[in-house]
Structure formats: C-alpha cells, structure tokens
Amino acid sequence: MKKILLGGSALAVAAMASVPASAALEVKISGFVGFEAAAILDTSGTDGTRDRDYDFGSTGRLQFDIKNVTDSGLEYGARIRLNTINRKDGVNTDRTYVYVKGGFGTIVFGDAPGTGGDFGYIFAHDSVVSGMGLAGSFGDNLDGRYSYGGSDFMSLDPTYHSGLGNDTKIKYSSPTFAGFSFGIDFTPVVGGKSHSGPGGINDLTNDGTTLFENVVTGAFNYTGDFSGLSLIVAGTATYGNGVGIHDTPGSGHFDLETYTLGAQVGSGGITGSVNWVNTSSGFAGGATDKSFNTVAGSLAYQWNQFEFGLGYAYTWADKNNDLTGSFSNDANDLKDNHIVSGTVVYNIAPGLNTWVDLTWERQNFRKLGALVQKSSLDNTVLSTGVQLSF
Numbered sequence: 001m002k003k004i005l006l007g008g009s010a011l012a013v014a015a016m017a018s019v020p021a022s023a024a025l026e027v028k029i030s031g032f033v034g035f036e037a038a039a040i041l042d043t044s045g046t047d048g049t050r051d052r053d054y055d056f057g058s059t060g061r062l063q064f065d066i067k068n069v070t071d072s073g074l075e076y077g078a079r080i081r082l083n084t085i086n087r088k089d090g091v092n093t094d095r096t097y098v099y100v101k102g103g104f105g106t107i108v109f110g111d112a113p114g115t116g117g118d119f120g121y122i123f124a125h126d127s128v129v130s131g132m133g134l135a136g137s138f139g140d141n142l143d144g145r146y147s148y149g150g151s152d153f154m155s156l157d158p159t160y161h162s163g164l165g166n167d168t169k170i171k172y173s174s175p176t177f178a179g180f181s182f183g184i185d186f187t188p189v190v191g192g193k194s195h196s197g198p199g200g201i202n203d204l205t206n207d208g209t210t211l212f213e214n215v216v217t218g219a220f221n222y223t224g225d226f227s228g229l230s231l232i233v234a235g236t237a238t239y240g241n242g243v244g245i246h247d248t249p250g251s252g253h254f255d256l257e258t259y260t261l262g263a264q265v266g267s268g269g270i271t272g273s274v275n276w277v278n279t280s281s282g283f284a285g286g287a288t289d290k291s292f293n294t295v296a297g298s299l300a301y302q303w304n305q306f307e308f309g310l311g312y313a314y315t316w317a318d319k320n321n322d323l324t325g326s327f328s329n330d331a332n333d334l335k336d337n338h339i340v341s342g343t344v345v346y347n348i349a350p351g352l353n354t355w356v357d358l359t360w361e362r363q364n365f366r367k368l369g370a371l372v373q374k375s376s377l378d379n380t381v382l383s384t385g386v387q388l389s390f
Helices: 009-016 115-120 124-131 197-204
Strands: 002-006 025-043 054-069 075-086 090-102 105-111 168-173 180-190 212-226 229-242 256-267 270-281 292-303 306-317 331-349 352-368 375-389
Touching (some): 115 168, 115 180, 115 212, 115 229, 124 256, 124 270, 124 306, 331 375
Antiparallel strands (some): 002 025, 025 375, 090 105, 105 168, 168 180, 180 212, 212 229, 270 292, 292 306, 306 331, 331 352, 352 375
16 A cells, blocks of 8 residues: 655645544545456357357456544545556446445445445455455456356346446445444446436436435444354345336346355364345346345465465246347346355465466256247356556
C-alpha cells in the first residue's frame, strides 16, 4: 500500500465543513497486475469451433481508498476502483462509493458490492489466498477466471448469475454484538450501465437492459473463536421485482428470489467451508423462474509459503429452464453441473505469488436443440501464472 497525505485544499474543505479533522485525508493506492497461461487439456464442448487449445491472458486493477477520522471518532471515506485494466476491456470502473462508520455501524452510498456478496461469500480457499495477496480470481480454485469457458451455473453467493452487481445502492452493516452482525441494502434498479448512478433520467424508464427494480437484501453473520478453532456462519435473503412482461419466450425478467447459508471453520493451518445458494426465481438475470441450487465445498491448507486448495461444487436445476452454457449452443435445459478444482499457490515474495490450477467441469443437459435428448459436456483446463499485488 502506498500512502499519500493530502494537505492544503483538502484541509481547507474539511475546515469549511466545520468537521474537526484529527489528521489530513489519507489516500491508499492498491491493486495488482496478473498474468495467466492456460491450456484446455480435454473438452467435448464448443461445437468444434476452436482453432487452438492454449492462450495467455493479462489484466490489472487499481484502487483508491480515501479515509479520515474526526476527533469525535467518526470515520468517513470513499473508494474508487478501476478493474479489468487490459487491452480488451480498457478500464472498467466498478466501485465508486462514499461511506461513514462509527459506533452505529457502517453506511455506504454509491456503486458498491451488495450485502449478499459481503455476507454470503463463504469460500475457504479464497479466505486463505487473499491473505497471501492473491486477488482478482487468479489461482482462485472454484472461483477462478474461467476465461476458457465454464462456470455458467455455479453460484458461490447471491450475486453469481443473478444479475446483481455493484449497482447504485444504500447499504447498512451493523456493529458486531457477541459475534453477531447483520446487514441490509436497497437498490432501486438493477441493469446495464445506462442504469447506473450517472444514468439520471435513464433510471426512470425501463429498457432491454433493465433486469430488476426495488431489490432488497438482508443478511446475518456470526464469527467466533473457540480455543483456536475459528467459526463463521452466515446467511442471506434477496428479493426483487422482475421488469418486463413474459408474453413471448425470452421476453421480460422474472422476479428475483435467492437465499444462501454457509459455514467455515479453521484451525492449525487448515480451513474448510461449505456453502448453499438457492435461486428460486430470477436466475441468469431473470431469464427463468426455475429453481437453481449450488452446494460448494472448499478445503485449504497453508504450510509456510504454500497453500493447497481443493474445491467441489454441485449445481442442479429444475426442468424446462431452457438455459445453455458456454460449451455448446445446442445443449439446453440444464440438469446438473459438477466442478472439481485443485490449486497450489506459492508466495515467492511479499506481494508476488504464482500458482498452478487444474479444473474439471461437466454440464449435463436434458435437451439437444429441440430434441429431448440428454447431452453431457466436459472441459478440463490447466492454468498457471504470476501476480504482483501492491
């Protein structure tokens, strides 16, 4: 982290606002640059359209955090995050928000992650490797980048495949009482970039990119330590109104209803987690009202500068969901989905990590085109790379 103290005009603004500042505003700059090399070892998908089975990829992130604490103990600040910085995407600004924090809890205003992701993401491998400085889905086992297809149906928290993201919202997180905390947020409209905070008048009229409106998420968390055994238990519930009329196939968006429940334990370098995500309606951005469920388990072991991660996720779906995946345009109506991933992460030096990841996935469908014909598609990907975090 690089710290910059802003004086002069910043202090003048604070003085004019009549807020006694205990120190100048502190700005932290953080981020990463990552490189990945991957090869598809075996596949039965893609309808035979690939010309090669290997590639390189690179991307980066730059984040600015502004913070100050008043003499009365009130903390306030903001975050701006520039994500997916690369030749393909350019720069994607996915976080711009202001927050205030005190004995009452934390209130966030702006384009920020939702309560569902804050509380509902229970994944042991990520909790360990993020502490080692690895970020941005590089070497992240089940939650990897999937640049070469897959992960079309697995959910690790309510934001996966629901359409929920960093849409403009108000979010509240409580203080912790005897290990317990809760959170809630409200998002007026969920949709494309034209319906983000700067959308203005565009937010008042629905269009083809508008998915949901009046989305509310509530969540709880319990965190405790019992003689060296850490425990986390968390659950979430999200509801939102779908936008549009379902008068023809593929038109409109169904109401959103999703729930999660997960737990994580850790002791002596070993961390394990299990998480359940149910989207009863509104999966795939409101494309279907059929229920989707994922149960994901993760086991992580950290030994000195190494981390060994193993993950398995099983997803099943109700009939007639009519959804396709990234392995084929013809196979549809998902029955179930298996993903198994093994990862080794090595911390070379402070902020510098490398990894090797092997992921196998199978998607089983009930239909092939218009025919009621079972179809199974497999994909196996080996990836490695290096990332520098700062």
